[in-house]
Amino acid sequence: MAFLALDNLTKSFGSHIAVDRLTLGVEKGEFVSLLGPSGCGKTTTLQMIAGFVEPSAGAITLEGRNLRAVKPAKRGLGIVFQSYALFPHMTVAENVSFGLEMQGIAAAERARRVGETLDLVGLGEFAGRFPRQLSGGQQQRVALARALVIRPQILLLDEPLSNLDAKLREEMQIELRQIQRTVGTTTILVTHDQGEAMALSDRIVVMNHGRAEQIGPPHEAYERPATAFVAGFLGKTNLVNGASVRPERISFAASGLAGTVKTRIFQGNHWLYQVDTADGLVTVIRQNTGEAMPEEGAAVHLAWGAS
Amino acid sequence: MAYLLSLPALLLFAGVVVIPLAMTVILTFHDWGQYKGIEPVFILKNWREVFGDPYYGEMFGRTFRIALIVTVLAALFGAPEAYILNRMKSPWRGIFLLVVLGPLLISVVARTLGWALLFGGNSGLVNKVLLSLGVISGAIPFMFTETGMVVALVHVLMPYMVLSVWAALQRLDPQIENAAVALGAGPLTVLRRIVLPQAMPGILSGGVIVFALAASAFATPAIIGGRRLKVASTLVYDEFLNTLNWPLGAVVAVLLLAALAMIVIGANRLVERRYAQVFG
Ligand SMILES: Nc1ncnc2c1ncn2[C@@H]1O[C@H](COP(=O)(O)OP(=O)(O)OP(=O)(O)O)[C@@H](O)[C@H]1O
Ligand SMILES: [Mg+2]
Numbered sequence: 001m002a003f004l005a006l007d008n009l010t011k012s013f014g015s016h017i018a019v020d021r022l023t024l025g026v027e028k029g030e031f032v033s034l035l036g037p038s039g040c041g042k043t044t045t046l047q048m049i050a051g052f053v054e055p056s057a058g059a060i061t062l063e064g065r066n067l068r069a070v071k072p073a074k075r076g077l078g079i080v081f082q083s084y085a086l087f088p089h090m091t092v093a094e095n096v097s098f099g100l101e102m103q104g105i106a107a108a109e110r111a112r113r114v115g116e117t118l119d120l121v122g123l124g125e126f127a128g129r130f131p132r133q134l135s136g137g138q139q140q141r142v143a144l145a146r147a148l149v150i151r152p153q154i155l156l157l158d159e160p161l162s163n164l165d166a167k168l169r170e171e172m173q174i175e176l177r178q179i180q181r182t183v184g185t186t187t188i189l190v191t192h193d194q195g196e197a198m199a200l201s202d203r204i205v206v207m208n209h210g211r212a213e214q215i216g217p218p219h220e221a222y223e224r225p226a227t228a229f230v231a232g233f234l235g236k237t238n239l240v241n242g243a244s245v246r247p248e249r250i251s252f253a254a255s256g257l258a259g260t261v262k263t264r265i266f267q268g269n270h271w272l273y274q275v276d277t278a279d280g281l282v283t284v285i286r287q288n289t290g291e292a293m294p295e296e297g298a299a300v301h302l303a304w305g306a307s
Numbered sequence: 308m309a310y311l312l313s314l315p316a317l318l319l320f321a322g323v324v325v326i327p328l329a330m331t332v333i334l335t336f337h338d339w340g341q342y343k344g345i346e347p348v349f350i351l352k353n354w355r356e357v358f359g360d361p362y363y364g365e366m367f368g369r370t371f372r373i374a375l376i377v378t379v380l381a382a383l384f385g386a387p388e389a390y391i392l393n394r395m396k397s398p399w400r401g402i403f404l405l406v407v408l409g410p411l412l413i414s415v416v417a418r419t420l421g422w423a424l425l426f427g428g429n430s431g432l433v434n435k436v437l438l439s440l441g442v443i444s445g446a447i448p449f450m451f452t453e454t455g456m457v458v459a460l461v462h463v464l465m466p467y468m469v470l471s472v473w474a475a476l477q478r479l480d481p482q483i484e485n486a487a488v489a490l491g492a493g494p495l496t497v498l499r500r501i502v503l504p505q506a507m508p509g510i511l512s513g514g515v516i517v518f519a520l521a522a523s524a525f526a527t528p529a530i531i532g533g534r535r536l537k538v539a540s541t542l543v544y545d546e547f548l549n550t551l552n553w554p555l556g557a558v559v560a561v562l563l564l565a566a567l568a569m570i571v572i573g574a575n576r577l578v579e580r581r582y583a584q585v586f587g
Contacts, residue, residue, distance in 0.1 A: 052485050073488050085486035089504040098500075102491035150490060 001064055003028040003186060004049070004154060009058035011044050011210075018044045020210035021058070026154075026188065031180055033189045033197035036207030037233070042190040043082075045207075046156050049188070050079055062153065078147030078155045078185070082162065084139050086131040092118070092142050093127040099150040117149040120179060137168045144176070148183060155180070155187040161196065173199055194234050198222065206230045222246075238282050247272075247285040249304045252294060256303035257282070264296050275302060328564075334557040345553055353558045363559070370538040370563070373453060374522035377460045381517045382510050384461070385468030389509075390502065392469065393476045411466050415526040422459045423450060423530060455531045456538075460521050467520065468513040475509025476502075508582050515574045519567055539563040 002025025011019040019041040026032050034042045047053035049060060051072030060067040067075065087095050093114050100110045118124050121141040131139055140160055147155055160176075161169045177200050180187050191197050197204045198218035206214045206221060206229075214226040223246075225231035231244045238245045240257070248270075259277035266272075271293055273284040282302060286293065294300050335353055338346040357363045392403055410418060425433045426449030434446040449455040479502070487501045525540040532541060539559055546556030 050485075050489060052488075072485075073491050073493060075489075076491070077489060079486065079489045081482045081486060083480050083482055085480045085482040087483065087487070087501060098487070098492075099490035102496070146486075146490070 001061070002026055003030075003063060004188075005059075005061045006045075006049070007059040007061070009045065009048060009060065010056050011041070011048060011053060012056045017210050019048070019055075022207075022210075022212055024205060024212065024215060026186060028186055029184050031177075031187045031189070031200060031202045033191055033201040033204045034207055035191055035194060035197040035204050035233070038192060040207045041210040042192070042207060043158055046079075046158050046188065046190050049154070050077055050156055051075055076150065076153055078150060078152030080140075080143045080147050080155070080157045080160045082159045084131075084143040084160075086139060086142055086146070088131050090130075091127065092123060092129050092131070092134070095131070095142055096146045096149050099146065103150065113149055117145045120148070120182070121145045122175075136164055137172060140164065140172065144179070148179070148185065152185060155185045157187065157189045159190055159192070162191070162193070169196070176200065198234070206233060208233075236283050236285070240277075240279050240282060245304050247283040250282065250284045250302050251286070251304065252284075252300050253303035254301060256301040258299070258301055261294050261296050261298045261300060264293070275300060277302065331557050332561055334554055335561055337554045339552050339554045344551075353554045356555065357558045357562065366537055366542055367539060367562070367566075369453065369536075370522055370540075371566070373456055373460065373528075373538065374518050376457050377464060377521040378514050378518045380457065380461045381465050381468040382514055385465050385513065386472050386506060386510050388465075389469045389472035389476060390506070393473055393479075407469050408466050410463050415463065416530065418463065419459050419527050419530040422455070422462070426450070426455065450531060451533055451535045452531075453536065456528050456536070459527045459531055460524060463524075463527060464517045464520055467516045468510070471513030471516065472506050472509040475506050479505055508578060511574065511578045515571055515578075518574075519571055522567055523563065 004026040006022055006024045009019060009022045009024075010017070022041075022045060024032070034045060036042055044053055048055045049067070051067075051070070055068065062075075087098065090098070096114045096117060097110050100113060105113075114127070115124070118127055121144055123138060123141050123145065126134065126138060126142075131142065134142065140163070143160070157176075161172050164172060173196060180200075189197070189200060201218055203216060204214075204218050204221055205212050208229050214221050214230045221230060222234050225234060225237075225244065228244070231237045236247050238247060238250070257277050257279065259275040259282065262274045262276045262281065264271060264273055266288075268288065270288050271286045273286070273294075275282045275284055284302065334345075336349045336351070338348050338350055338352060340346070388407065392400060392407065395403060423431070425431055426447065427434075431446070431449065434443075434449075437443045438446065449458075483501060483505075484497050487497045492500065523540055524538075525544065528536075528538045529541050529544070532538065534541075534545065537545070540563070543556045543560045543563070546552045546559065550556075
């Protein structure tokens with residue numbers, strides 16, 4: 001049996017089913033992302049694991065024992081909330097120390113572990129500050145440190161990066177993955193950003209309307225989407241002759257599907273084409289290698305390998 | 308130019324606050340006699356009388372003692388009330404908010420008379436019932452007692468505390484209690500370590516408002532304390548309208564105002580210095 005197992009987990013609010021018979025096994029040390037559009041039930045799933053939302057049906061087991069029978073305060077999970085939910089009246093060190101205090105750990109040991117964890121997230125010198133005096137990215141790291149310091153069996157992250165700007169988000173993604181590798185904590189990340197999910201995870205769970213549409217490694221879900229929804233959600237896709245083809249798999253060739261270039265957009269490292277063909281509009285992405293590319297209005301042929 | 312825009316407000320402020328206040332201060336130095344009335348001279352007789360006669364000390368002591376007890380009780384009952392109110396779901400919250408704010412919607416006089424009817428002497432409803440049931444042997448004194456004033460004032464002023472604490476609680480991140488629970492905190496620890504510290508600025512600012520209003524309240528002490536148990540405001544009223552010793556009344560009024568201003572400003576300073584860093 002998996003380290004953490006969700007078995008037909010269901011939650012309905014009145015007649016609305018927020019999570020529908022979700023079955024998922026997470027291995028020890030694994031990084032799994034719940035990915036899906038807004039309102040698909042990601043947060044509800046996470047809150048059920050944390051114990052703040054009571055499931056309508058189904059089972060949650062951690063190392064074989066029934067987690068639903070354990071109170072939220074006793075589950076020993078580390079949670080990073082979307083809003084961070086830092087304690088504003090406590091300093092960074094006090095925030096991080098709180099969980100250890102609740103475990104009854106002696107002051108000296110507490111101070112050592114707080115220092116260690118703050119160094120891990122790169123906030124060593126901010127220990128004495130209050131949350132208000134920190135930037136968004138720093139607050140996010142405090143929340144992470146606060147969750148990690150109690151050495152949780154599972155780390156639950158609810159869109160921890162969605163409040164950060166694009167550049168900082170990328171930096172934090174790399175940092176988050178590094179920290180997770182170092183500490184080796186089993187992690188479940190909730191996100192609606194497919195790039196983030198694919199960059200960080202060992203496996204992703206693509207959710208829609210409360211159901212898991214596909215569970216698997218990112219590249220597998222990307223290359224072999226189980227449903228049209230997964231294909232569309234994980235990136236741009238073309239439907240040609242009833243098959244779905246990723247835009248970057250299509251190239252300009254001497255022969256193949258004939259068409260004319262309708263629009264051409266330069267995006268730095270690549271070109272984005274819309275080509276008018278007998279099968280309708282086809283999106284094509286080509287790496288920018290510095291070579292001359294077909295211009296708007298040019299007649300082209302499209303080719304792609306069977307994948 | 309922008310300063311000019313505030314001119315009308317400044318003029319109004321000067322007209323209705325500063326000038327009467329200055330005139331009151333000047334009045335404190337005038338002489339007064341039973342038959343000669345007010346004499347516009349400069350003497351310290353009234354100040355000497357207020358500071359020399361222990362009657363006034365006792366009266367000020369009573370005023371601020373009542374205000375302090377009322378403030379503490381309002382915080383003790385009002386803060387939990389605000390917390391519960393904040394956790395209520397939509398239809399109930401509205402209903403209970405109305406109940407909490409109820410006292411503000413009823414005239415002070417009607418409300419205080421209600422208390423008087425419930426507890427007043429042997430004929431008061433509550434005392435009658437308790438007496439006939441044999442629970443008490445003599446009527447619980449309410450009229451003309453400090454206890455009566457405190458009870459009635461807490462009732463009136465509680466809404467200010469509840470609203471002030473509620474405002475502070477609404478700034479609380481709804482997930483913050485869950486965050487503490489996830490770290491292993493029990494319900495009492497969450498209240499004491501997480502909720503209370505964040506409600507504290509609200510409790511303190513509510514306390515300042517309640518204290519100021521309790522110390523300067525007039526109608527409630529006038530009805531319950533009557534002319535037997537005086538507080539600063541009822542004493543000033545008596546000097547102005549019954550004894551007609553305006554200069555003496557002015558001294559008491561000025562002292563009350565000065566003491567209140569000092570306490571309010573001091574408390575505000577304290578709150579600001581303590582919380583500026585944390586809540587900004
Ligand atoms: N307490 C609640 N009462 C009623 N409906 C709820 C409640 N909580 C969530 N829902 C509904 O359940 C569905 C799933 O909500 P959930 O918060 O899990 O979505 P999400 O996937 O986290 O979305 P987002 O990306 O916007 O955060 C939504 O349709 C939401 O309206
Ligand atoms: Mg969510």
